[in-house]
Amino acid sequence: MKEAASSSETVTQEVEDTLQPVPEHARTTKLSGQFWIWAGANVAPINWILGALGIQLGLSFADTMTVLIIGNLIGMAGFGFFVLLGQKTGATGMLLARGAFGRRGGYLPAAIQAIVAIGWAAVNTWIILDLVMALFGLIGWVDPAQQNLGWRLGVAAVIMAIQVIICYRGYKAIARFERWTMPPTLIVLVAMSIIAWTQLDIDWSYAGPAGAVLTGGERFAAMSGIMTAIGIGWGIGWFTYAPDYSRFVSTSVKPAKLFATSALGQFLPVVWLGLLGASLATKNGAADPGELIVSNFGVMAIPVILLVIHGPIATNIINMYTFSVAVQALDVKISRKALSIVVGVLAMVGVWLFTLTPDFGETLDSWLISIVAWVATWGGIMAVHYFVFERHHRNFDYLFLSPTDTHLKAFNPIAFIAFFAGIIATWLFMYGAIPAFQGPIATAMGGVDLSWLAGTVVAAGLYLALGWPRFKSRIHAGVPLGIRQDLSDREVLNTRGNAVIPRPDQVPAGETASATAADTEGTGNAPVHA
């Protein structure tokens, strides 16, 4: 048993260090790992800060919870489908992008994803520094009235170093970290929640800032904008990450179970922490829950500090690992391990830049709605490509071939048109906290923000319409949609095989490959038998 485990660990490391479709024997049938990865990524103070942000931006308690729940229901429903895509294809999010954007065209989304992952690692670390200083102040280590820049960057550097070490070791180390640290973390959280909800007088009927309670259209507009940021923004931000982790899940695991486990792993902690943050913010719009708990219950100081520091680590090992596989999708030949160190350094630079921004709430809001523009658009294109055009495919080896071996187009203009149109549509419909992010259509609608919907619908609709003729003219469903113009469908079927047929090593033990699959050579280059 032990030997099997360690050999599967070696296989996992080989797979992740050179990007290849994860073979069935290196996959896991245990779903708890997926639950803890996503729960771990979300049990972080940033999620109570998001709940408190709703109150700070002027919503009532009930409206804050409404936008958090609706936003995350929408976000997590979409997230589940991207989880399934990883399981089905064995490919990372940014390798999947190649299928639609083209073999070289996939560099654009991969580069964006790499930068976004650095940004998230910086945001998640920066966001807790105020809180850590306040907590250190309560136990007498620093004077929280001071800037404490040295302390801040020092704490960030320690957190960053821990993240780099875990990420360096790869997927298994990440899964293990989340599994071991989550139970004690949850105990602290439960304790915090009980204290908060029984000992502190929360104003459950909080209606908004005194004298400035929002009503009618204004209230609806504010809810839509805040939902885009704290509900949709947080949730859909994970779409691009989902396949990077679910590619390690065996295809014998029922998709419905995988969907539910992963989506709940995200949804439960996000809503719970949002509730904690929002309810405590009703006491005093500004104070952070961690600070409130510690100032009322000094014995909680150490566990709360540990929880707060654990938060960004658990979230950022996901960001950093995804950074490294996104860079691999750029055909950069630096080892995934070396990349773990590179991202740590870059994220530290990011933390320092964020500490220079003047307004915490505006910076966070702007970050979140920019993420929406990118992910809603990317997600719309990917959904059409893999759930409509290539829904019958089982063998995705074509995504992994080198630029010289590939039979995909270098660039697929259709995807680029859909992508840029989607980004513009998101901007037209967005209504963020700063004027640059207040698009003309949203402004004309009195500040109603439907950017996430506009981006998805425009990108998906255009990609569907422009890709439809090719989809219809393809002679066989097993031909990738994005093949080069100089190749015929017949040629691709004959030399590259039929993508509808799985490779034998993709088939879970106990299930037998179909008769045709038995003819493949294990490389996916099966000749077609007429």
Ligand SMILES: Nc1ccnc(=O)[nH]1
């Ligand atoms: N919502 C998020 C998506 C991706 N990375 C994060 O840290 N957070």
